[in-house]
Amino acid sequence: KQEVTQIPAALSVPEGENLVLNCSFTDSAIYNLQWFRQDPGKGLTSLLLIQSSQREQTSGRLNASLDKSSGRSTLYIAASQPGDSATYLCAVRQPGNQFYFGTGTSLTVIP
Amino acid sequence: IAGITQAPTSQILAAGRRMTLRCTQDMRHNAMYWYRQDLGLGLRLIHYSNTAGTTGKGEVPDGYSVSRANTDDFPLTLASAVPSQTSVYFCASSQSGTSLSGELFFGEGSRLTVL
Numbered sequence: 396k397q398e399v400t401q402i403p404a405a406l407s408v409p410e411g412e413n414l415v416l417n418c419s420f421t422d423s424a425i426y427n428l429q430w431f432r433q434d435p436g437k438g439l440t441s442l443l444l445i446q447s448s449q450r451e452q453t454s455g456r457l458n459a460s461l462d463k464s465s466g467r468s469t470l471y472i473a474a475s476q477p478g479d480s481a482t483y484l485c486a487v488r489q490p491g492n493q494f495y496f497g498t499g500t501s502l503t504v505i506p
Numbered sequence: 507i508a509g510i511t512q513a514p515t516s517q518i519l520a521a522g523r524r525m526t527l528r529c530t531q532d533m534r535h536n537a538m539y540w541y542r543q544d545l546g547l548g549l550r551l552i553h554y555s556n557t558a559g560t561t562g563k564g565e566v567p568d569g570y571s572v573s574r575a576n577t578d579d580f581p582l583t584l585a586s587a588v589p590s591q592t593s594v595y596f597c598a599s600s601q602s603g604t605s606l607s608g609e610l611f612f613g614e615g616s617r618l619t620v621l
């Protein structure tokens with residue numbers, strides 16, 4: 396069974412720093428990998444979707460990379476802001492329309 | 507822009523009562539999902555439907571049932587609620603069926619407390 400791990404579970408950085416969040420998965424037979432943001436008491440908002448044939452995707456200050464063979468993805472956030480504070484989750488999609496989620500990294504950006 | 511609408515947003519329920527959480531999507535996605543999110547356990551799949559008229563069991567289906575009479579609606583029913591079903595419930599949908607598709611979208615969640 397696919398296992399998705401996100402380390403660290405929590406991260407605190409000063410405003411303006413660049414940071415990297417990590418996601419690893421055990422089964423490389425994935426269709427895609429998706430990064431989400433979740434604010435307290437809210438649903439999950441899709442940030443970036445990387446198809447299995449792609450290496451990276453960018454949206455504004457966010458850049459996500461995918462190395463399927465090594466079972467790793469990173470989410471790079473440039474010039475972090477207090478508004479980036481949230482929990483970030485990654486999920487992989489496998490055959491059969493099954494999604495597997497990490498437990499998330501809770502990010503705090505300190506003004 | 508609606509996307510996925512869940513109702514109710516929040517509900518307190520007595521144990522033993524029947525409860526239906528509603529989920530409607532306007533994106534014409536073929537696949538829909540119900541997850542529960544609990545502190546320390548992350549998101550766990552309850553039931554899913556790959557297309558209207560079909561449903562399947564996820565990781566934690568016991569005590570829950572679903573139906574998929576049409577493309578847009580995917581209600582989740584707790585036949586006789588128990589306190590362990592206290593959780594935040596998320597409905598999600600995706601357009602799936604090919605190898606290069608399937609961005610997953612979520613509703614805002616339904617917070618359920620069973621006393």
